[in-house]
């Protein structure tokens with residue numbers, strides 16, 4: 001064991017091992033030629049299963065083995081052929097911080113496990129609430145991701161709804177809870193529904209609100225839904241406005257939603273898991289105008305701030321709302337503790353010091369560089385959309401809202417139903433080939449392909465290469481189908 005944990009006596013071994021890891025990693029990153037190997041689940045499983053976990057090997061052998069079991073078939077987000085989900089290539093300062101996060105291993109629950117780290121996280125929470133435009137008295141906490149941030153936001157909304165006196169005091173807790181409703185656009189992230197279920201709300205507690213042609217929540221439809229809710233004696237617990245939907249990047253109209261929330265005394269949550277990067281943008285920050293009127297906000301730094309997983313935060317206008325996750329334990333954070341304990345604000349106990357990654361990023365790159373990175377991929381999405389528009393056999397769904405481009409392969413003679421069947425197969429064919437990875441989705445019942453562009457180093461030529469592969473795969477499948485019919 002002694003050579004496996006750091007001690008001053010083995011500092012050299014420690015450093016050599018770490019440097020060796022960096023060498024293997026860098027070599028591998030540099031040798032990546034496509035985002036995925038194309039290997040099947042069964043093939044990869046055979047390699048992983050072949051390892052005998054009860055037979056340890058030396059570090060060199062384990063690193064060599066790591067190529068086989070992981071690196072060779074990993075999905076590489078820094079490769080220009082990767083254009084599928086909201087995964088970003090990570091910035092170097094964040095990676096550098098990651099080394100310290102894991103090596104020091106602070107746990108951000110109590111001061112006596114994270115002295116200093118607690119204050120760094122607090123500064124970053126303040127930095128973020130400042131960018132949002134919250135006044136003094138705001139607060140928040142880092143979380144593992146947007147799903148958890150949304151869950152905590154809705155947990156606070158649930159607690160505040162009880163406290164705000166919207167509830168008939170004659171009712172039992174569960175009866176009250178069963179009347180709570182959460183409003184979000186039809187395109188909101190599925191974590192809203194998941195959170196509602198976890199929080200004990202009714203199966204039909206989440207009310208999907210209609211969207212406009214650009215898939216933004218329609219405020220008139222929201223107003224109607226709120227009135228309908230109240231007329232039925234139900235209790236609006238929260239409105240979740242999405243600032244950047246996962247598929248189309250649509251940003252709900254934050255000002256009008258805030259007006260309706262204010263009018264009815266309803267908690268407003270903004271899910272800016274994707275669009276949060278606009279907080280650092282020098283050219284597009286105005287697209288989040290109105291976010292400062294929210295009660296809570298989700299920001300995923302591991303998406304549009306180019307941070308390694310995991311790094312997210314939930315921010316609140318009024319620090320008081322964090323009371324709904326405050327519990328005390330004698331061994332951890334007794335009521336009498338006069339120290340800054342982040343566990344009082346978090347749903348987690350032991351928690352990574354993910355904030356340090358953002359700290360190092362801001363300290364060495366600066367926020368403008370981060371925002372420029374997001375602006376660059378949004379520009380790229382518009383340029384890619386222009387290119388798609390000029391192709392006869394590719395159909396652009398709409399002008400991009402953020403950095404996703406939604407399109408489909410549909411040459412003349414292929415009707416809508418046929419294209420619906422063809423495009424998911426194109427996606428699978430590309431996945432099996434491995435030279436590019438694209439996502440798929442359904443919009444208004446139709447199948448589309450989706451490129452999510454989050455790599456600022458990717459060029460229009462790179463994206464065109466991906467789109468040409470989409471076309472080639474589509475042509476192949478069509479040809480194959482026609483021959484199948486002929487024979």
Ligand SMILES: *Cc1c(COP(=O)(O)O)cnc(C)c1O
Nearest residue numbers: 145146147189244246271273274
């Ligand atoms: C990605 C995403 C989430 C979920 O975030 P995770 O970090 O994956 O948990 C929530 N909302 C939106 C709009 C997202 O795009």
